[in-house]
Amino acid sequence: MTTQVVFGDAQLSLGDWLADLAVDALIDEADLSPKPGLVDRRGSGAHTDLHLGLMHASALALWPSFKAMAEAAQQRGAIDLALREDVGRIGREGEVEMLRVTGGVNTHRGAIWALGLLSAAAALEPRELAPEQVALRAARLALLNDRAVPVTGDSHGAQVCRLYGVHGAREEAQLGFPAVIQQALPQLARSRAAGAGEQNARLDALLAIMTQLADTCVLYRAGMAGLTRMQSGARAVLAAGGCASLDGRRLLRDLERDMLHLRASPGGAADLLAATLFLDRLQHGLPAQLGSL
Numbered sequence: 001m002t003t004q005v006v007f008g009d010a011q012l013s014l015g016d017w018l019a020d021l022a023v024d025a026l027i028d029e030a031d032l033s034p035k036p037g038l039v040d041r042r043g044s045g046a047h048t049d050l051h052l053g054l055m056h057a058s059a060l061a062l063w064p065s066f067k068a069m070a071e072a073a074q075q076r077g078a079i080d081l082a083l084r085e086d087v088g089r090i091g092r093e094g095e096v097e098m099l100r101v102t103g104g105v106n107t108h109r110g111a112i113w114a115l116g117l118l119s120a121a122a123a124l125e126p127r128e129l130a131p132e133q134v135a136l137r138a139a140r141l142a143l144l145n146d147r148a149v150p151v152t153g154d155s156h157g158a159q160v161c162r163l164y165g166v167h168g169a170r171e172e173a174q175l176g177f178p179a180v181i182q183q184a185l186p187q188l189a190r191s192r193a194a195g196a197g198e199q200n201a202r203l204d205a206l207l208a209i210m211t212q213l214a215d216t217c218v219l220y221r222a223g224m225a226g227l228t229r230m231q232s233g234a235r236a237v238l239a240a241g242g243c244a245s246l247d248g249r250r251l252l253r254d255l256e257r258d259m260l261h262l263r264a265s266p267g268g269a270a271d272l273l274a275a276t277l278f279l280d281r282l283q284h285g286l287p288a289q290l291g292s293l
């Protein structure tokens with residue numbers, strides 16, 4: 001039985017719809033400008049191996065993985081080890097495809113993890129798509145131990161988590177994406193309500209994530225000095241009125257200058273902004289009708 005999402009006369013399977021939302025979120029994140037240290041429409045930020053075309057190609061290449069994760073969730077129908085291991089296997093295959101398309105560059109490793117879990121979590125209960133509900137189901141899935149994960153312990157994230165005693169991408173998901181639920185979505189709503197405009201509201205949401213996140217990409221590239229500058233700089237922009245204000249824009253420019261100087265790229269925060277946009281669309285773009293064929 002396939003759940004169909006009905007938009008007027010058009011019909012889409014739930015897996016197609018969720019994969020569309022996930023890829024749209026990745027492309028919107030990549031395009032959003034000006035983001036400090038990150039790839040955007042202006043350039044490659046602190047990266048020498050990434051550019052906007054590569055981010056787009058990577059996002060599009062992941063569509064089948066997100067669809068497959070959502071379909072696995074529909075088929076399994078419960079948060080259990082079988083589903084966790086399906087999601088892990090599909091995610092690893094997605095990573096291989098990402099690396100093939102980008103010629104070996106890590107564009108979206110964290111995003112496959114976050115958006116994969118969230119796509120599966122959404123597909124499990126398509127009538128319960130409030131951000132907190134979806135994030136909680138994703139957390140329960142992330143807490144299960146995928147026995148097929150290669151136990152190398154030498155990823156960049158694992159190295160800096162050990163060195164600095166912080167939580168990385170795995171724990172962010174296991175805690176129910178607090179940076180998204182407690183920081184980014186409320187900031188997105190506040191900035192929209194204040195009339196900041198959509199682009200500035202999304203930039204403010206990214207900064208809200210950056211105020212608190214232990215972004216392991218920043219830690220790996222720029223150490224604790226980089227992370228502290230990222231967090232304090234993001235707080236300063238928001239305290240000055242956010243990206244829609246003149247003072248906020250000046251402080252954003254200062255933050256960008258310092259992050260480029262430190263080679264610091266908040267890739268983890270960028271992934272969580274994509275997760276924010278995905279959950280925001282899920283809650284505001286509920287399908288007109290869900291039916292089962």
Ligand SMILES: CC(C)(COP(=O)(O)OP(=O)(O)OC[C@H]1O[C@@H](n2cnc3c(N)ncnc32)[C@H](O[C@H]2O[C@H](COP(=O)(O)OP(=O)(O)OP(=O)(O)O)[C@@H](O)[C@H]2O)[C@@H]1O)[C@@H](O)C(=O)NCCC(=O)NCCS
Binds near residue numbers: 092112157168215221
């Ligand atoms: C649980 C996993 C996510 C693995 O996590 P782990 O921490 O062990 O591994 P990393 O390889 O470091 O990947 C984590 C990626 O998550 C993003 N991230 C970082 N901090 C956070 C955070 N606090 N919360 C959430 N997300 C976070 C980040 O991804 C983005 O940055 C990448 C680009 O950065 P860049 O600096 O260019 O790249 P590097 O490769 O580090 O190289 P250098 O250029 O510096 O030399 C980009 O990918 C963004 O997406 C981290 O990279 C999960 O992946 C896992 O379980 N892995 C095991 C295999 C598996 O089963 N996979 C399938 C899972 S469905």
Ligand SMILES: Nc1ncnc2[nH]cnc12
Binds near residue numbers: 270271
């Ligand atoms: N816009 C971006 N720039 C650099 N790394 C990223 N990882 C995810 N999105 C990114």
